[in-house]
């Protein structure tokens with residue numbers, strides 16, 4: 001009998017190709033609190049999945065676990081069939097990751113172009129690969145920052161820095177793009193440019209997992225929405241439709257419009273507010 005690598009055996013038994021991203025009975029505890037509980041999730045190649053939920057529901061924790069930053073207390077997390085419980089095993093060459101509300105400024109003076117090129121450095125290498133600057137310029141163009149390529153990121157606004165980090169992830173031309181609230185602090189015209197880029201990525205076959213609070217702009221190309229509540233998956237299916245009067249950017253989502261049970265029972269006719277806090 002041929003040897004079967006341990007990781008391959010972790011993919012779904014009935015699948016020849018492992019999922020791009022998969023969790024199995026994933027639990028995460030931090031400081032004695034159970035933050036994620038029994039999370040089963042599978043995202044296949046070419047899917048565009050939105051991760052939704054109220055503040056504190058565990059979205060960032062799930063994403064951080066998937067990219068090997070947070071260790072699970074039980075269960076499995078796999079990227080391309082590889083167990084990423086150990087950070088050293090995260091397949092970074094196939095992955096683009098934009099963390100939540102981070103800064104592109106490292107304290108070292110660097111231009112936007114340099115930050116994006118740095119994202120293309122292979123592990124342990126100091127020289128970027130051939131064509132890196134052209135790829136970085138193209139990525140900055142995609143986020144509407146082509147004209148600021150030579151500006152210092154330390155002098156950029158928070159929203160512009162966020163766009164630089166998105167460009168850094170895009171420049172890698174990843175098979176899987178994981179974005180944690182990429183539009184936080186980004187102005188409306190830039191949001192529109194970003195959603196156009198997302199539509200292009202979907203057409204190119206990139207697999208995307210994106211944490212969002214406002215999904216309206218993404219509904220045309222979201223293939224699935226996963227909703228977390230208190231660290232558990234309470235919906236995995238069609239994207240919820242925002243209720244009328246709840247589309248405004250400043251709307252405070254503080255009340256539920258349907259139960260998760262109703263949402264789960266009729267996923268095609270959702271009227272649930274997954275980000276509600278009650």
Ligand SMILES: Nc1ncnc2c1ncn2[C@@H]1O[C@H](COP(=O)(O)OP(=O)(O)OP(=O)(O)O)[C@@H](O)[C@H]1O
Pocket residue numbers: 030031035053054055056057058059060061062100
């Ligand atoms: N390092 C940490 N130490 C202690 N508690 C943590 C830590 N990281 C996350 N938590 C807790 O885990 C829970 C989930 O946090 P997480 O950031 O994953 O939620 P979220 O759904 O991404 O929220 P938001 O929408 O506000 O970004 C919260 O109650 C948070 O306080």
